[in-house]
Amino acid sequence: MTTSHDRVINFGAGPSALPVPVLEEAAKGLLNFSGTGIGIAEISHRSKEFTECINNLESLIRTQLGVPHTHSILFSQGGGSGQFSAVVMNMLARYRLLHPDVKPEKITMDYVVTGSWSKKAAEEARRLGGGQVNIAVNSREFSKDGKSFDNIPAHDAFKFSRDPALIYYCENETVDGVEFSHELSEPTSFPFHLLKQGSLAPLAADYSSSFMCRPIPRLADHAIIYAGAQKNIGPAGLTVIIVRQDCIVDVDAAAKLGAAPVPITFSYKTLEESKSLYNTPSVISIYMTALVLELMKEKGGLAYYEDLNRRKAGRIYGLLKDGEEKGVFKRKVKAGSESWMNVVFEVLGDDAEKRFLEGAEHLGMKGLKGHRSVGGVRVSLYNAITDEDTEKLAQYMRDFITQEVTTKGQA
Known part of the structure; x- marks a missing residue:
């Protein structure tokens, strides 16, 4: 069974589903972009038409997300993993300019480790050197088994340094299905109140798998927010x-004072001064992301998607609770720490997970297998997953629960 265009429902974690109207429009643009007679994959990135496209994308993000003019919006390549390095190098350069006489061993970078991606980011910071890495909190220490990333720790568990060059967290952990609450009154929200008040906090956040799914709490208090496009807003190849x-500093001046040299395409100053066109950008990704953002605007922007995504997640988590009570499913994340975007769980019983995945695929639902490092099932409910898509999965889960309970009852 398939959807329109002989397409299945893609619940994969990324590259992930894109809206069909965007794909249809992009197909036209591959042949003739913006009436130029040249396809988007062929056109010069310095052409008037593409310059208008990238400027429009910046405007759509700034308007819908409420980005203040104290912050620049840059477009890069290299994905989130590239920013693991770029964030460290740019922020260490900034710190060196502010504190030219501080020895590297006295420089600290704080990392909040709540899952696989923030763990990788901290490892990259250690590899690059230039300062000491302080793990401000490690959520594994508060997990059920002491090994899993299954929670956001309480605020009193966070131990930030007195004057760090960088404070880093990942808002939503795609692999582990753990996310900070966007309600600041909740105990699983990010503890902004623990940061040094009255100063420009060096706070950096990886928003790759939750970007543009709802507003960003205290966006203006962040030094850096970055996101790979391939989850919610576009195809792979673009990083916002x-x-x-x-935090857009002269990295060459910092290097003369002892900071590590920054590759020129990783320098935020290079991206800013070139309007993200220092080298050829990911033109197709930028074009398609702009189409997605235009569609989002038409539908009502973040208010619409926040409501939609709350409903979708609530429906699936409600069924997980029902399935858990009946011994069919087992949630992998503690209550209050669950991701709206990546719902992770286990299917209990011999070969039950295999039956669940095969049954879903038979009904035209793919991409549900959990990350290879943790296993289980992962349902990614990004913006392009509709209410109807979610209900189809929900009905399958209801039927699966009933079938499993009946089978166990007959055994």
Whole structure:
């Protein structure tokens, strides 16, 4: 069974589903972009038409997300993993300019480790050197088994350094299905109140798998927010970086003072001064992301998607609770720490997970297998997953629960 265009429902974690109207429009653009008679994959990135496209994308993000003019919006390549490095190098350069006489061993970078991606980011910071990595909190220490990333720790568990060059967290952990609450009154929200008040906090956040799914709490208090496009807003190849302007520094001047040299395409100053066109950008990804953002605007922007995504997640988590009570499913994340975007769980019983995945695929639902490092099932409910898509999966889960309970009852 398939959807329109002989397409299945793609619940994969990324590259992920894109809206069909965007794909249809992009197909036209591959042949003739913006009436130029040249396809988007062929056109010069310095052409008037593409310059208008990238400027429009910046405007759509700034308007819908409410990005203040204290922050620049940059477009890069290299994905989130590239920013693991770029964030460290740019922020260490900034710190060196502010503190030219501080020895590297006295420089600290704080990392909040709540899942696989923030763990990788901290490892990259250690590899690059230039400062000491302080794990401000490690959620594994508060997990059920002492090994899993299954929670956001309480605020009193966070131990930030006195004057760090960088404070880093991942808002939504795609692999582990753990996410900070966007309600600041909740105990699983990010503890902004613990940061040094009255100063420009060096706070950097990886928003790759939750970007544009709802508003970003205290966006203006962040130094850097970045996101790979391939989850919610576009195809792989584009990284959106929102940078507070005091963090766009002269990395060459910092290098003369002892900071590590920064590759020129990783320098936020290079991206800012070239309007993200220092080298050939990911033109197709930028074009398609702009189409997605135009569609989002037509539907009502973040208010619409926040409501939609809350409903979708609530429906699936409600069924997980029912299935858990009946011994069919087992949630992998503690209550209050669950991701709206990546719902992770286990299917209990011999070969039950295999039956669940095969049954879903038979009904035209793919991409549900969990990450290879943790196993289980992962349902990714990004913006392009509709209410109807979610209900189809929900009905399958209801039927699966009933079938499993009946089978166990007959055994």
